[in-house]
Amino acid sequence: xxxxxxxxxxxxxxxxxxxxxxxxxxxxxxxxxxxxxxxxxxxxxxxxxxxxxxxxxxxxxxxxxxxxxxxxxxxxxxxxxxxxxxxxxxxxxxxxxxxxxxxxxxxxxxxxxxxxxxxxxxxxxxxxxxxxxxxxxxxxxxxxxxxxxxxxxxxxxxxxxxxxxxxxxxxxxxxxxxxxxxxxxxxxxxxxxxxxxxxxxxxxxxxxxx
Amino acid sequence: xxxxxxxxxxxxxxxxxxxxxxxxxxxxxxxxxxxxxxxxxxxxxxxxxxxxxxxxxxxxxxxxxxxxxxxxxxxxxxxxxxxxxxxxxxxxxxxxxxxxxxxxxxxxxxxxxxxxxxxxxxxxxxxxxxxxxxxxxxxxxxxxxxxxxxxxxxxxxxxxxxxxxxxxxxxxxxxxxxxxxxxxxxxxxxxxxxxxxxxxxxxxxxxxxxxxxxxxxxxxxxxxxxxxxxxxxxxxxxxxxxxxxxxxxxxxxxxxxxxxxxxxxxxxxxxxxxxxxxxxxxxxxxxxxxxxxxxxxxxxxxxxxxxxxxxxxxxxxxxxxxxxxxxxxxxxxxxxxxxxxxxxxxxxxxxxxxxxx
Numbered sequence: 001x002x003x004x005x006x007x008x009x010x011x012x013x014x015x016x017x018x019x020x021x022x023x024x025x026x027x028x029x030x031x032x033x034x035x036x037x038x039x040x041x042x043x044x045x046x047x048x049x050x051x052x053x054x055x056x057x058x059x060x061x062x063x064x065x066x067x068x069x070x071x072x073x074x075x076x077x078x079x080x081x082x083x084x085x086x087x088x089x090x091x092x093x094x095x096x097x098x099x100x101x102x103x104x105x106x107x108x109x110x111x112x113x114x115x116x117x118x119x120x121x122x123x124x125x126x127x128x129x130x131x132x133x134x135x136x137x138x139x140x141x142x143x144x145x146x147x148x149x150x151x152x153x154x155x156x157x158x159x160x161x162x163x164x165x166x167x168x169x170x171x172x173x174x175x176x177x178x179x180x181x182x183x184x185x186x187x188x189x190x191x192x193x194x195x196x197x198x199x200x201x202x203x204x205x206x207x208x209x210x
Numbered sequence: 211x212x213x214x215x216x217x218x219x220x221x222x223x224x225x226x227x228x229x230x231x232x233x234x235x236x237x238x239x240x241x242x243x244x245x246x247x248x249x250x251x252x253x254x255x256x257x258x259x260x261x262x263x264x265x266x267x268x269x270x271x272x273x274x275x276x277x278x279x280x281x282x283x284x285x286x287x288x289x290x291x292x293x294x295x296x297x298x299x300x301x302x303x304x305x306x307x308x309x310x311x312x313x314x315x316x317x318x319x320x321x322x323x324x325x326x327x328x329x330x331x332x333x334x335x336x337x338x339x340x341x342x343x344x345x346x347x348x349x350x351x352x353x354x355x356x357x358x359x360x361x362x363x364x365x366x367x368x369x370x371x372x373x374x375x376x377x378x379x380x381x382x383x384x385x386x387x388x389x390x391x392x393x394x395x396x397x398x399x400x401x402x403x404x405x406x407x408x409x410x411x412x413x414x415x416x417x418x419x420x421x422x423x424x425x426x427x428x429x430x431x432x433x434x435x436x437x438x439x440x441x442x443x444x445x446x447x448x449x450x451x452x453x454x455x456x457x458x459x460x461x462x463x464x465x466x467x468x469x470x471x472x473x474x475x476x477x478x479x480x481x482x483x484x485x486x487x488x489x490x491x492x493x494x495x496x497x498x499x500x501x502x503x504x505x506x507x508x509x510x511x512x513x514x515x516x517x518x519x520x521x522x523x524x525x526x527x528x529x530x531x532x533x534x535x536x537x538x539x540x541x542x543x544x545x546x547x548x549x550x551x552x553x554x555x556x557x558x559x560x561x562x563x564x565x566x567x
Contacts, residue, residue, distance in 0.1 A: 008222070009438035016434040023428040028389050037395030041402060048405040055409060070317055074411075077318035081257050088256060088334060095341065 230440040237436075243450045245286050248298040250309075254338045258313025261335045263306070263342060264289075264297050270304025271559035273372050274343045275551075276336055277309040278363075280354035281327070281466065282418055284458050285311050287542045288353070290451050299548025305559070308339040308348075315463045320411030323465035328363050329488045336369050347372035349555060353542065354378050354512065361520065362480065364497045366490040373558050374497060374526075375551060377504040378512045378538050381494075381520040382481050383474045387513050388425055396475045403471050407464040419459040426510060452543055481519055494523040501526040502554045504547070506536040530554060 030036070062069040254261040277297070279285035288309065289297040297307050310332060315322060340348055347370045352360025357379030364374050380386075386393055395401040407413065423429065432453070439445045479485040485492040501524050505517045514533065521531050534541065534550065541547050 007438070009434070013431070013434050013438045017431045020428045020431045024426045027427055032389035032391045034391055034395065034400060037391055037400050041395070041400060044403070044406050048409050051406075051409040074318040074320075077316070081318070084256055085330070092337075 226441045230437070233440040233443065233446050234437060237440075237446065237450065242454045243447065245290060245451065245454070246292070247286070247289050248292070248295055248301065253308070253342050254335060256331060256334070257319065258315060259331045259335070260311045260313060261338055262309045262311060263339075264301050264309065266301050266304050266306045268304055269306065269562055271306075271556070272345055272562050273559040274306040274308055274339060274345055274348055275300060275555075276339050276348050276350045277307065278332060278350065278352045278356040278360045279309070279312070280356045281312055281359075281460065281462060282355060282422070283460060284455065285309060287455050287539065288547075290455065290543060291448070294448070294543065294545035296542050296545055296547045296551075299545050300551060303548065303552045303556075304562075305552075305555075306343060308335075308342075310335045312460070314415075315412050315461050317411045320464040322463040324359070324362065324469050325488050327466060328359060328366070332359065332363050333367055333369065336363075336367075340369070346370055347560070349373040349375065349559065351375040351551065352377070352379060353547075354538070355380065358474075358480070361494060361497065361524075362485065362487055362492045364499070365492045365494050366487055366496075371499050372560075373500045373502070373555060375502045375504070375555070376517075376520065377541060377547060378506055378509055378517065379503065379520065380512050380516045381523070382478065382516050382518075384478045384481070385513060385515045387509075387511060393475075396471070399476075404468055407468050411464050413462045413464065413467055415459040415461045418462055419457065422459070422511070448543075452539065455543075456539070481523065483523075494520065495525045497524040498526050500528040500558050502530045502551075503532070504541070504550060505531075505533050506538055506541045507533055508536065508540075509538040511538045528558075 059069055059071065248264055251263045251265070252260065253263045277285070277288060279288065289295045292298060297309065300307050312327070312331070336348060336350070340346075349372050350360050350364060352358070352375070354377070357376030358381060360374065361376060361379065361381065364371050384393075384397075392401070410417075432449070436446065436449050439449075473479045473485060477484070480492065480494070483491065483493045483495070503517060503520055505512075505514045507514070518531070521529060532550065532554075534546070536544065536546060
């Protein structure tokens with residue numbers, strides 16, 4: 001025997017689906033003509049006329065009985081909606097103000113930021129300048145030291161010049177001495193010659209005397 | 211010795227039958243299902259209109275989504291159950307979602323026209339959504355008549371719309387699902403609604419319900435379908451939610467209905483570029499943002515031929531059209547709209563990580 005379970009609704013469902021589709025097509029085909037459209041329009045117009053009359057009578061009756069009608073409630077509701085619209089418009093204006101404030105705040109913050117960075121830069125510059133000043137002082141001290149050393153050097157130079165002068169004098173003395181020496185040498189030369197002459201003479205005399 | 215019957219008698223599943231009939235009894239005796247919404251926050255309220263915010267579970271895209279639903283039905287079809295909710299599907303995928311619920315208009319709203327809906331409600335709602343999200347751009351999604359409204363809005367607004375998505379949208383009113391002679395009658399003045407609208411002010415929800423029903427007056431197959439699958443509790447739950455929604459039509463304001471009937475159905479002004487909203491011409495060629503249109507192949511209310519012309523009317527360079535195997539309601543009811551939107555929108559939305567970098 002088959003294990004397949006019997007579904008008593010499947011066929012019914014399929015048939016209903018087909019029937020529904022066909023019936024809808026049939027109704028549409030019946031309604032798809034100008035006469036039906038005109039008839040619908042006429043029915044609608046009659047209904048509208050009847051409703052207008054009913055509404056008019058209701059308004060008259062309600063007015064006589066001093067009772068508010070749907071139109072009165074409509075008017076009140078419209079006032080509430082108008083108030084809501086005004087609040088919305090105000091909200092949008094508040095947004096614009098908020099936006100402008102935010103913009104201004106943003107500008108201020110940017111300005112403050114710039115100020116802060118400028119102050120920081122100035123501080124850095126100040127520190128740099130102070131450092132440079134310290135260095136300049138140091139350089140000045142060094143310069144003074146150098147100047148002092150320079151003046152010492154000048155003294156030294158003067159001394160050196162003196163020495164040089166002394167040396168020059170010594171040189172002139174030396175040259176004088178040289179000259180004297182030369183002169184002395186020149187003086188000693190005839191003496192030697194005389195000595196030699198005497199010696200020669202002595203030598204010759206000895207020979208003669210004997 | 212057992213004798214096998216020559217006639218094959220299928221076995222009846224008694225357990226299943228018991229379950230089926232207990233469910234049918236339950237549906238008949240119990241109140242309608244309660245629709246539980248995804249977690250949401252009220253952002254703005256004006257008259258009957260409410261702007262809801264559904265936060266992304268884990269935000270992936272900074273560009274929020276703004277849903278505009280039809281004026282004929284309630285928008286909770288987009289968030290009908292936790293498993294199949296379109297909105298929950300998108301928040302799970304990382305989008306922040308805003309939904310503009312038009313609410314239920316009363317007699318006092320009879321003079322709300324498309325102009326008022328678009329400029330005083332939709333535009334202000336989008337402004338509030340932008341402000342609430344803190345984003346500079348927003349993607350707008352319009353469903354059914356909400357798509358028509360969203361397209362008109364996108365063509366006249368100065369607000370920054372990043373992407374525009376429309377689903378099952380009626381744009382060309384020269385054609386439609388209804389019988390040919392009805393459409394002809396509307397166009398040549400054989401059928402007028404102005405007097406009826408004036409006397410009622412706001413057309414009651416029942417009239418809207420029966421008006422839509424008139425396109426398929428015999429409506430029994432869903433009930434037979436329910437009976438045949440009543441043993442399946444999940445199906446029953448889904449069916450009940452859909453049934454509740456289908457019977458929950460919205461009243462239509464007189465001024466908007468007159469405008470829709472006379473300017474859209476009768477004169478087809480939107481396609482011709484002659485529709486004027488708030489003093490501005492609603493020219494669809496002014497839509498130049500990335501554009502995505504979805505139509506459902508088995509739509510019983512909006513024909514594909516009504517949606518297709520928008521593809522030629524918009525001037526967007528990045529435009530996509532998709533025809534999906536679904537019905538007018540099932541596209542939202544099944545939740546399949548969420549992955550469709552995500553697939554197209556993901557690459558066209560600003561990602562959170564891109565923004566933070």
